[in-house]
Amino acid sequence: MSEIIIKTPDNLEALIECLVCANENTGLISGGTDFVIQLSQRKRYRGTIIDLSRINDLKYVKEDKDVIRIGSGTTLTDISENKLIKKYLPSLSQAAGQVGSTQIRNRGTIAGNIGNASPCADTIPPLMSVGASLKIVSGEGKIYEKTIDEVVIGSGRNNLKFDEAIVEIVFPKLSNDYISAFAKLGTRKAVTISKINAAVALKYSPKEKLIEDAKVYLGALGPKSFRSEIVEEALNNKIPSKELLKYFSKALTKQVDISIAGRSSQVYKREAIKGIGHDIFYKLFGNVVPGGDS
């Protein structure tokens, strides 16, 4: 007979105590928007579930000297509305604000989005574009950091051990001359799980009008979000203009052609990525290159 034991720690120490007893049949749940579906599909049907949703100490966004810290249990709604995130990483605010529906965003957390490691997870490309890291706690009570790129290893796969949990997401406070943007394309308007998504972070000096240090991450074009150096090259050392938008779109299409060559989705995605490029470009440069809605 299948049996599920649910543990509900309400602080970090209690969580570590639960992790001490964890084994390969232990699962973590935060908002449950992914986990409960896995449960109902019987991908998980026995063992211990550690419910992190009552740990209020894991729900915060705060500013440190050089970094922004986000508690792992912070909901996507709170992330999308947070002033510090809007200021330092607008792409993450935009991504969190476009996840699923209001109900999903109110329950779903940032750690759940990362832990689920879907190729189309919306918060992963913005976090990767600024080299975000994850603070992880283990059953031995050790706390250490790994980059998000190290932890997310493939479609639905992360390399956390069964006695480990993400407790914080940390990203650098970029200086004022860095800007970022996110865009996605899904199948339905109300609950748009991405068919493709993209995040761009770059340095732009309005005085010199030059783009530098572009970081471009694309999602849903492979087992995990990845960096596109082809698209970065198309942007770096250029001045925003309508011609640059065409060049940027071309580079995005080239990346799709390389990443999913021969797949049935290639025909759709190589066109769809142009819309994403347009959205991102005008989020970044709409004030200097008029005509975003054209």
Ligand SMILES: Cc1cc2nc3c(=O)[nH]c(=O)nc-3n(C[C@H](O)[C@H](O)[C@H](O)COP(=O)(O)OP(=O)(O)OC[C@H]3O[C@@H](n4cnc5c(N)ncnc54)[C@H](O)[C@@H]3O)c2cc1C
């Ligand atoms: C209708 C619908 C629409 C959706 N739309 C989108 C969308 O547009 N974009 C998108 O990106 N996602 C979407 N999702 C997926 C989901 O809502 C998000 O991934 C959400 O962020 C998951 O957070 P959660 O707290 O609910 O995770 P949970 O379901 O609690 O957990 C998800 C996974 O992460 C692990 N986990 C949870 N917390 C931790 C932790 N602290 N440390 C380590 N591992 C942890 C769990 O063990 C589980 O494997 C959608 C889901 C549904 C049902």
